[in-house]
Amino acid sequence: MRYRSQTDIVYVVLFHPEGEVRDYQPIVDLKSTSVGLGSAPHGFAREPYPILKPIWYCLHLPRNQLDSQFAGSYLINQSKGFDFCHELIPLPISMINEPSVLSYLGSMRTVFILHPDDAADQANTLRVLINGLFAPVPFSTLSTKSLVQHWEVLTSATHLVSPETSTSESEQPRSMPFVEDLDVGQSALSGLHMARWLNVEDENLDELFSTTEKAVDSTFVACQVAARLAKAHASGLSARDDNDADEAVDHKPHRVRVVFAAAGVPERYQRLAFGKTAQEVNKTEQLSLWGKLDAANEHRVIESAVIAMLVAHRSIAVGGIGFRVNDIADGSFKILSELEQHYTCGKPKPKVMWRLLKKLGQRVAEVLGPTGQRLARSSSSITAFTDFPIGLAILPGDTAPLSCRVPISQLPLTPLTRTLQQECANHSIVYLKKNLTVLIAECLEDGDRIKPISRGAWKMLKSNISGHPHVECDYVECSSSAQLNEALRQKDYSVLILSAHGAHVREANVAGLKIGEEISLGIDLQNIPALVLLSACHTAPRGVGTVSVADLLLRQGAVAVLGTLIPVDVRKNAILMMRLFVYILETMQGNYPFRSLDQVWHHVASSNAISEVLSSSHALSQWAGSVFEGRTVIEEFMLHRSKSRLRPGHIYEDTERLLEEIARERGCGEWFNAAMKSQGYFPESILYTMIGRPDRIVVNDPDIDSVV
Structure with a gap:
């Protein structure tokens, strides 16, 4: 079952495509590809450059009707965990007449259209077709002055009076300060939105959020206040008690949700994809200033601006702290590649693996810096925009990897165009409690020596979970992608367990699955369920920038994918998957306090x-x-x-x-x-990586139950 978070406002940003609009095609053979990948090293296409300024502008505007008022403990408690994001749709002008576009936009309550100055006619046509309320806004008119006007217009259109918010307060919509410096803004915008909710006086905000360090600290304080207010409401205090909540609620620091971004790809990938490294591409450094984005042409500046938008958008949505850490150097990828290779070549030596993990920890500690390490240690969860599995690292003072401390969701940065597109969307919540439908697809060939073990384990899993309420489990054997697609068409599955041999072809820099006699990168699969569990070897290696089936399944519609950096033992893997479903079922029944899949998986992997x-x-x-x-x-x-x-x-x-x-x-x-x-x-289980948005796969939530 899928439920959308309440956005109320959809921001449509029009842009001119160069030629025919094409769906993104993955890079499947880097040796034969050296052009057309966009910016180096993460691959941001040139066509959407003009949308960057309006997207940053939109992040300063309201997300929904809750932003039209000051939030007391009632609203803060109600918003917990629902991921209220800005819904942004970068739309090629050539697609404004597409039926699917018109159907979706026509169903939304408020659509705010921004457009290039020379596309006024097309923008107005779109407004008429969807019966839009507001006149489209040209890019050139965006300013701090227009921000105030647009806040007033949008908050009045979406205004809702909370049962615990006074009319006099809720009738005072106001904008928030505009952050010109994107480097500061990626850490400041979430805190500024929370400060507005908490009715912090405007004259204090510019100073509180004037630098990255101050923005991080101020946002942390805002998160603490919001957490105390939510706890106050949960304890029976109403909005009019908010002034007393600081005294009434325990002052023990609350853990916060953290959003990191760590750029960087292996040099091998850069040379294969672009013929040169990013260091050779970018000779100068520029500040990422909003007013200069139109003129930006340095790849590093463009990519930094996009990454800042990813961090700001996600941290605003989760009510957490966003922070761009230092780039991942090639040396860290080489250590990771050595770890992956050591596990692949014969029986791994535990002492060697622990030594490599500690070396990675030293490198990642430098990447995070003191602020990043402090945030990681105080976080309740981490979302990491990066091509590097930072959860592997053992930080100074620890003896276990970071992924044992806290749930980590990795969102690959490359290709950056696709990452921005995915992040801008409003992803539905997938709710498993009322409808857990599992397809186990066994793709090992008859005669394979491990197939009897694998088949026995999956049939045991099917038997164990099928008798539970709201749970269905089917088992099929597939010898081709066509057979697997046919099985996926039979039901609206929420989980796919795909059992196969991994196919890591280092020469072509790809990692796929062997389905029968075919090698699949996932792009030939359809009707992909929200959660895909890849029971196969090295389906998500990262050491040399491999194009992996795990990443490409996100493109095919998966919300979260569990893959592995290394080969896995069929028996240990089966036990781990059985433990995962035990805890999913126990959480569905209310026997554990977990809410979403990232929390369940973190418990399963760390307690292994x-x-x-x-x-x-x-x-x-x-x-x-x-x-x-x-x-x-x-x-x-x-x-x-x-x-x-x-x-x-x-x-x-x-x-x-x-x-x-x-x-x-x-x-x-x-x-x-x-x-x-x-x-x-x-610890083999830490070499499984969960990518995508497992936080959007909710296992049990009383608030969702109350409205279903």
Whole structure:
């Protein structure tokens, strides 16, 4: 079941396409492609350059009717988790008569059209066709003065009086300060929107958000106030108690949602795609100033402006903090490639893998800097616009990867045109609680030595989940993409488990799936469900900038895709997938406090430490099932020892310590330490990466239940 967040306002930004409008085509062979990819290194097409100024302008305007008033605790509590974003549609002028465009825009309450100065006739035609309320706005008229006028017009059109907001307050719509510097604005705009909701005096805002450092700190404070007000309302305090909420609610710091952007691609990718590196393309540095965007032609400036818009848009939507960190250097990608290669070439050595993870941690710590590290440690979730899996990194002071600390959703930056298009859209919430429909597609060929193991695991999973309310699970075997497409047409599935061999062709720089005798990059698949779980080896490698099936499935309509950086063991993978569905079902039934898939997956992957330690040798696996005083080792650990004693940043170290404690009490402490020292283990589950928007796949939410 899918539900759209309430936007009320759709901003349509018209632009001139160069020639025939074509759908984005993925780069499937970098050796044969050196032109037409747009800017280096992330690939932003030249055609949409003119839309950047109006998009930044729109991010200063209201998102919906809630922005037409000052928000008390009632509205802040109601908005929690619903991702109120600016819905922005960059629209080629040649498509204004498309039936699907007219049908969608005609169904929206408020459509605000912005257009190039020479496209007034086409903009007015579109307005007439959709019965628009407002006259289209030429790009050249956008200014700080027009911002005030447009706030007044839009808030009056979408105005709704909250049951807990006084009429006198709600009839005072006002704009927010305009941020000319995009580098500052990507951290400031979310806080400025929250400050407006919280009715902060205008004269204080310019100083509070004047630099990136001040913007980050001020937004953090605004997040804390908003969290306290939401908690106050949940505790029974109404809007008129907001002034007292600061005293009535616990002052313990609340975790905040953080949006990072980390640019950078491997130099190998740059040379194959563009014939040169970004450093060679960009000889000068320019500031990303709104007034100069029309004249910008440096690739780095254009890409920085687009990335700033991604960060600002997402952080505004989630009510969090946006922050652009330093670029990922090629050396970090080389370490990642070494890690991926080490796991691919024979049996991996745990000590080597841990050493590489720590090296990555040092590099990522430099990328994040002190501010980024502080935000990462205080976050409730991280959305990362990057081509690098930052969740792998072990930060200074930690002994476990960052992904064990906090849910991380990775949104690949490349190609940047597609990323901006996807980010501007208002993605529906996919709600699993009332309708979880799963398709397990087994694509391994008959005669494959691992197919019996795989088939047995999937049939066990189907049996385990099929008896639950609101759950359906089908199992099919497919030997071609055509057969898989036929299976996907049978129902509106919410989850696809795609079991196949991975096909990582380093020479062509692609990573796909072997479906029968075919190699699929995903672009031949249709009716893709919201969640795709790729049960296959190295479907999302990142070390050399590979074009992967995981990334391309997002383009095909998936909301979130789970892939792997490395080859995976069929048995361990099956256990991990079964654990994932156990926790999804338990969350649906209200037995765990998780709301969305990113939280569920984070718990599954990080709590897999006990399994990875004990499965590192046959002797440890057998010891795990041994009984002492009526309890197995696993039962003792899970039900008693681990409660409140596992620190997220040290979850593997703490797991070892607690197991050693159990072993000593059972008289085998020295044996346990010897086994750990001789065998070692590696956290394979952290090399699974969740890309896309798993936060939009909601498993259980009482607020959604109340309106369904």
